[in-house]
Amino acid sequence: MPDRIRVLFVGDIVGRPGRVAVRRFLPPLCGEFSPDFVIGNAENAAGGYGLTEAVAKELFEAGFDLLTSGNHIWRREFLPYLARAERVLRPANYPAGAVGRGYAILQKEDKKLGVINLEGRVFMRSLECPFRQGIALAERLREETPCVVVDFHAEATSEKLALGWYLDGKVSALLGTHTHVQTGDERILPGGTAYISDVGMTGLRDSVIGMKKEQAIEMFLTQVPRKLEVPKTGPKKLEAVFLELEASTGKALQITRLRRED
Ligand SMILES: [Fe+2]
Ligand SMILES: [Fe+2]
Secondary structure, X not given: OOOEEEEEEEOEEOHHHHHHHHHHHHHHHHHHHOOOEEEEEOOOOOOOOOOOHHHHHHHHHOOOOEEEOOHHHOOHHHHHHHHHOOOEEOOOOOOOOOOOEOEEEEEEOOEEEEEEEEEOOXXXXXXXXXXXXXXXXXXXXXXXXXXXXXXXXXXXXXXXXXXXXXXXXXXXXXEEEOOXXXXXXXXXXXXXXXXXXXXXXXXXXXXXXXXXHHHHHHHHHHOOOOOOOOOOOOOEEEEEEXXXXXXXXXXXXXXXXXXXXX
């Protein structure tokens, strides 16, 4: 039995700049932290909206073991791939009948890591309860390994904190995604669960959550909805957290917040 499991989790990868940032910053981070498992949220990795099969494969080649996602994963043409992909998750708390899977168990040699993807309900779709689904899945995965990481893709920090406390001691980490803004509240809760409200974003640095800032400003000024575009050029960043877990208990020993930028 290994004594430690090391996990690098990369925050929402947005469009081509996000993938460029992955290629630029992920290899040195892996050299520095030697993670056993590399996970990233890829719900915006293709053109800023959703994922494609080609982009998923590009990210696996760049070093990811598993991709999580969220509300933007449901691109029509991606659904056949999502239905059969074993290493792409969509939030587990969509109603029965939604394609894809919401959890996975990764294994490398004698190291086993469970991963659960959930979506929040505050200012988002009215899905199944992420609290009840989360605890049921955590218990199921813990029958296979005590090390379980949750990507909670949610808007409200209150909902994220509440789920963190609810799952404290039941999972190794509750990592927030979706807002694309990295929060400075990373900590280990008393039961041994690593927590951060949002891991952050990987993409164009001088943007509004990865999209063209001029378009976002115009949208807020006029209240006219529009599809925002990903900027083509500019400095890039990668935001992530590094976790160290005690393999025998699943308790978090470390959560380190990371940012690498041009
Ligand atoms: Fe996102
Ligand atoms: Fe999202």
